[in-house]
Amino acid sequence: MDLKQYRFAGDGTFRIKDQSTLPPQAYQDNEKAIKKEIKKDRKTLQEAQEKLYAQNQFGILILFQAMDAAGKDGMIKHVMRGVNPQGTTVTPFKVPTANELAHDYLWRTRIAFPRSGEIAIFNRSYYEEVLVDRVHPANVLKEHIPGIDAVSDVNDTLWHQRYQDFKDLEAFANRNGIVILKFFLHLSKGEQKKRFLDRIEIPEKNWKFSENDINERQYWDQYQKAYEEAIQHTATKENPWYVIPADDKWYSRLIVSKIINARIAALPLRFPQVTAEQKQGLHAALEKLEDHSAKSNS
16 A cells, blocks of 8 residues: 555645545445454554553654544544553644633643653644634634734734744654654545535434534635645655545545554654663562462462
């Protein structure tokens, strides 16, 4: 499987219209085989997480960006199922609270970055600040930024400053042992409509429906442009974007699971080595256990 086709590292011009939202023909209508493969990938991830947690040196940040109904929640549920919750956090980023708006615009995401040995998953992320805010620039007026007093002040200079902020933040994280995987789940407008209709027509899915999702759909073209520019300006060799075709949920989950495992496998993970002194302590503890056991049985 060629995963490189989904990787954009800022080494060219990114055009969102050139990216397919469909899986290759060989993977269409092949859900059973895909689920079996994902199950194997989950086991591989579980084993890697044990080393990651025990070594306590690297952190993994996985962030998902997508249009509404692209399958972010299901992605997290199915790909990350079985990983140790003790070493995993999932943070959904919704509309900023008053407290969050009182801090710098990256504050709420910075404090959610993974600790050493941890996997952190962002359901949406700091990239919302150049996506939703790009489409609705009046949002920026709530952020108490000096010199931003009217919508007319929210211009290309601000967006490019934010792109640079993101690259600087990610480079800083890399230097501190954090591996960042950025996924854009690329959904077609037709498939989004189908999923919205399912949420309305199928009772078991009614709870997923939000009228605001329908309202935001009218800005489809503006969002596509915002995603295109964000990916173009923030993809780097060290922190590329992965643009995942998302019209088939199970295929998108398969590709994401493969990429996560490949990136983690590239790390020099190992269980900590036990020193001679620690081994002596283990032998002493074993003797105490055996002694206690003998006394209990006597």
